[in-house]
Amino acid sequence: MIKITPAEIKTVAQYIYDISGIHLDSSKAYLFETRLSSIAEEHGCKSYSELHQQAKRDPAKAIERKIINAISTNETLFFRDKNPFELLKHKILPEIIDARAPRSPGMKTNIRIWSAAASTGQELYSIAITIKELIKNDPAYNFTLLGTDISDDAISQASYGKYNKFEIERGLDQRVLRQYFTLFGNTWKIKDEIRAMVNFRKFNLMQPFTGLGKFDIIFCRNVAIYFTLEDRKRLFNKIADALADDGFLLIGSTESLSGVCPQFIPKRHLRSIFYQKKA
């Protein structure tokens, strides 16, 4: 493994911050080494400053993408923390469905949901399964489910909807597993009926939210923890703008918006918390 020098840590950390907003602790040299060493070797670099130079010069941004894939923590699971999905089923979806009921008969109820750091897709598929279980195939509802992430690797796995047994077994009960996934050898693939409900694309949360439109429900869980307080403030302000006035925001179960975004009021229902915009 190539060793990193303190000076390199500074430049590389700054570079990673510039391309992703991810703030890495510069006291943790091993973090840079374990995650970047093989990329450096693959590109024939003898040091991390060489890798940094190459990455900046590469017009196709292939190295930049690899660095982002390597540095981002994609840890996620189906129905992570359980409670938010109970909340979705018993409170948020019924309320939003009510609020969006069409004024004239025959029109559809349109509801838009965003998983803002979708990683490998488990969160958005859990949302899709929750919706499927609640409204079955009722044609009166038109759900748009969008999943975005900065990592191409994560997004491409999400798009395939393929998971190995370790990814699948955490969080999914057998009934749901058998109903919505098909086993091919050692991999489980999400069934088309669920796959067809969702869309994934690459998106960097540090960028302006142009062209995304408004959402009724936003999941922005376990990603802001990698950002600085200032960036977190900017992020949640943009999220407030992208959320319908009566929309719902869910964040990670160990995250907090206190001192981050006064526009959001925390509310408790059942055993979990959701946020809504101040009236």
Place this chain on the structure above:
Amino acid sequence: MKKLSILVVDDDPVIRRLLQQRLQKANYDEIDVAEDGVIGIQMMSKKFYDVILTDLMMPNGVGGIEVLEAAKEINTDTEVVLITAHSSIDSAVEAMKKGAVDYLEKPINFDELFLRLDKIADVKTILRNAQDIQQAKDVTDHAASETIQDMELQISKLQNKIDELEAILRNSSINSEERIYQALDRIAED
């Protein structure tokens, strides 16, 4: 004793007996045998096996592939190793695609078999450790989230109170003494 429960499925009594003896000698304590695929599947639906060692070609329409499929259907944690004649390597490779961990060619090289079993046992141990760490993390996360969420609501309530106090104290339609009384009343409220 080595901690792997093993089911041997083979219609050839000689191989069955040989496998059982060699495995027992090698200190694998939990070994059951089935004389064909049908019985094998019956046994694995009654008891969990870490590993199933099955012959590929067996009579009555239930061969190694069917045993593999049934095993994975019952519990994906069960690992299946196929035993095949050299001439059926292609089907063994096909079986790997269907989720078998490994295959062994006949005649069985027992050193090779034990190496494979050790590898399976190692992976299972690592996995168990990872699951332990995962569970410990879940417990910590859960406790942390309860604390954080309680504080989140408390802070929001206090912020609300502060905003109201500010409104009272800035209320120019009443005199300052009245503002102070109202503010104190508001503080005393829950």
